[in-house]
Amino acid sequence: MEEADGPDSESTTPDPPSSHAAARIILLGVILVGVAAIGVATAVRNSATTTASADSRDKDQKAAVAGEVGTAGRFEVTAKLVELPGEFLPNDGLYNYAFVLKYEVLEVHRSEGDVASTLYVAHYNPRKTRTKVADEFYSDLGGNLERFRAGDVHRLALEQPWDQHYIGPLVDRYHKLADKRIYWAIWSNSAGTGG
Amino acid sequence: MPHSSRMLVLATALWAFSAEPDATAADAQAVASLRKEVAGKGYLVASIKQKRGDWDLVLMRPDGSKQRKLTDTPAWSEAAPRWSPDSRRLLYRRIKAGTVISHDRWGFQGELVMADALARNGRVLGKHTWGCWSPDGKQISTLSLKGIEIIDLATSKVTRRLSRAGYFQQLFWSPDGKWFCGTANVGGELWTIVRMDVVTGKWNVVSRFRNCTPDWAPDSKQIIFSNRPSNQQGYGWTQLWIAPGQGSKRRMIYGEENRHIYGGGLSPDGRYVLFTRCPKDGGGSERAGAPGGLMRLADAPIIGGNSPALRKLHPQAHDGPVLKLPDLWEPHWTYTDVTAGR
Numbered sequence: 001m002e003e004a005d006g007p008d009s010e011s012t013t014p015d016p017p018s019s020h021a022a023a024r025i026i027l028l029g030v031i032l033v034g035v036a037a038i039g040v041a042t043a044v045r046n047s048a049t050t051t052a053s054a055d056s057r058d059k060d061q062k063a064a065v066a067g068e069v070g071t072a073g074r075f076e077v078t079a080k081l082v083e084l085p086g087e088f089l090p091n092d093g094l095y096n097y098a099f100v101l102k103y104e105v106l107e108v109h110r111s112e113g114d115v116a117s118t119l120y121v122a123h124y125n126p127r128k129t130r131t132k133v134a135d136e137f138y139s140d141l142g143g144n145l146e147r148f149r150a151g152d153v154h155r156l157a158l159e160q161p162w163d164q165h166y167i168g169p170l171v172d173r174y175h176k177l178a179d180k181r182i183y184w185a186i187w188s189n190s191a192g193t194g195g
Numbered sequence: 196m197p198h199s200s201r202m203l204v205l206a207t208a209l210w211a212f213s214a215e216p217d218a219t220a221a222d223a224q225a226v227a228s229l230r231k232e233v234a235g236k237g238y239l240v241a242s243i244k245q246k247r248g249d250w251d252l253v254l255m256r257p258d259g260s261k262q263r264k265l266t267d268t269p270a271w272s273e274a275a276p277r278w279s280p281d282s283r284r285l286l287y288r289r290i291k292a293g294t295v296i297s298h299d300r301w302g303f304q305g306e307l308v309m310a311d312a313l314a315r316n317g318r319v320l321g322k323h324t325w326g327c328w329s330p331d332g333k334q335i336s337t338l339s340l341k342g343i344e345i346i347d348l349a350t351s352k353v354t355r356r357l358s359r360a361g362y363f364q365q366l367f368w369s370p371d372g373k374w375f376c377g378t379a380n381v382g383g384e385l386w387t388i389v390r391m392d393v394v395t396g397k398w399n400v401v402s403r404f405r406n407c408t409p410d411w412a413p414d415s416k417q418i419i420f421s422n423r424p425s426n427q428q429g430y431g432w433t434q435l436w437i438a439p440g441q442g443s444k445r446r447m448i449y450g451e452e453n454r455h456i457y458g459g460g461l462s463p464d465g466r467y468v469l470f471t472r473c474p475k476d477g478g479g480s481e482r483a484g485a486p487g488g489l490m491r492l493a494d495a496p497i498i499g500g501n502s503p504a505l506r507k508l509h510p511q512a513h514d515g516p517v518l519k520l521p522d523l524w525e526p527h528w529t530y531t532d533v534t535a536g537r
Contacts, residue, residue, distance in 0.1 A: 090430075094298075094476055094477050094481070095299070096300075097385060136294075136304075137300065137303060163340075163359075164340055165340070166340075167303075167338075167339065167340050167359075167363045167364075168300075168363050168364070169363060169380060169385035169386055170363075170380045170385060171383075171385060172380070172383045173383065174383075175382055175383030176383070
């Protein structure tokens with residue numbers, strides 16, 4: 001028996017796709033891949049931009065935090081506050097004074113001449129946070145240090161000798177130590193807390 | 196009057212009586228006598244705070260009468276006036292109005308002005324921190340980070356420079372020209388009164404621990420200053436003291452619990468003492484001045500108010516008389532009639 005023209009309705013083999021459908025599928029795939037690629041690229045680029053921006057912000061923040069510690073005075077050190085030699089005097093705005101604190105030098109960043117391993121540093125009105133320490137008489141002082149605590153590490157911009165930069169009451173509980181050098185703290189940043 | 200109001204009046208009266216000692220007729224008579232004694236003895240000049248906020252220089256008789264403004268400058272405060280030794284000129288500081296005048300750092304504020312005795316024809320000399328007359332009135336001394344400088348007024352040139360030797364404020368030249376006195380850091384003790392030999396630069400301690408605002412007695416042998424002794428409970432009250440320049444035993448002139456005594460100065464003959472009685476520490480320059488007072492040095496020590504703790508420490512002290520002056524700051528006294536022919 002001769003078969004009739006027409007599809008074998010009972011054929012079990014699937015029909016092969018036509019050429020148009022295949023093209024559509026391929027195109028769709030290309031589009032999807034392209035979109036995905038663009039998405040990934042954009043994401044990567046955005047990520048890179050964000051990172052750069054964050055880096056920049058971070059740098060700005062660090063610069064703002066660092067303030068003038070890298071430029072003020074002729075000396076810049078990272079040093080550990082050894083102790084608090086007694087309480088700071090009351091400081092209600094009526095009386096202003098500087099208080100000598102003892103430091104162990106960890107690193108010297110800038111200096112003119114030798115810097116001893118132990119430093120004595122006069123801090124103006126130490127009860128005040130360094131962000132609020134500048135006043136009509138000493139307008140160049142500052143830093144991000146909130147409080148003085150034995151064992152903490154500070155990054156300090158200093159001048160020396162102290163009495164060529166400060167003229168006022170000085171509380172010096174180390175006054176019996178002869179020949180010690182007292183530095184004048186201009187900028188005081190926190191550089192770590194004590195253990 | 197309602198009962199509650201009567202009680203309030205009674206309470207107020209009791210408070211007033213407890214705050215001030217009983218003013219007897221004898222006390223009033225003693226004050227009146229003092230007033231009569233000093234009223235004609237030249238003039239005082241002082242800074243007085245104006246309602247508009249600035250300070251002006253005011254001339255008055257030593258009893259506080261016949262007040263007359265010498266300056267009237269809303270944009271400026273005139274502070275800490277001092278007549279020249281011959282009383283023909285006046286030095287004072289000109290500070291921008293609105294600036295809070297520091298009771299112990301005023302010498303670093305504003306500019307030094309030299310004018311005639313009635314503050315006319317003022318000439319700004321410059322910053323000249325702590326500028327103070329020399330005995331002959333031809334020079335001034337200044338105190339700054341650079342040290343002590345002596346400046347010739349005719350040429351404006353620095354003729355001499357000395358190490359400041361711990362001085363940080365309130366440097367004053369003695370009338371005999373031999374000494375400076377001022378407030379200094381000495382041996383770890385701040386606010387120490389120090390005398391320095393002008394020629395050699397050698398110095399000695401006059402009074403240790405919590406002193407300030409020193410000034411010379413006219414004989415150049417004694418120094419008057421404020422001191423907040425440690426033998427008090429809590430923060431304590433600032434008192435007026437005097438000590439020989441060489442620094443031997445000091446003695447209290449005037450003290451009063453609930454008052455801080457500043458602005459100590461002596462009359463040109465050294466017989467009378469001027470001061471201010473400030474309820475808050477600082478002498479009043481940060482606010483609106485403080486009530487002035489005048490007493491005889493011969494009546495010292497005097498204790499004002501009830502001041503029970505202080506009276507225990509100074510049982511020999513007198514109650515007065517003290518002549519009350521208006522609210523003022525840093526008064527200065529001349530026996531010269533600075534108004535004559537002017």
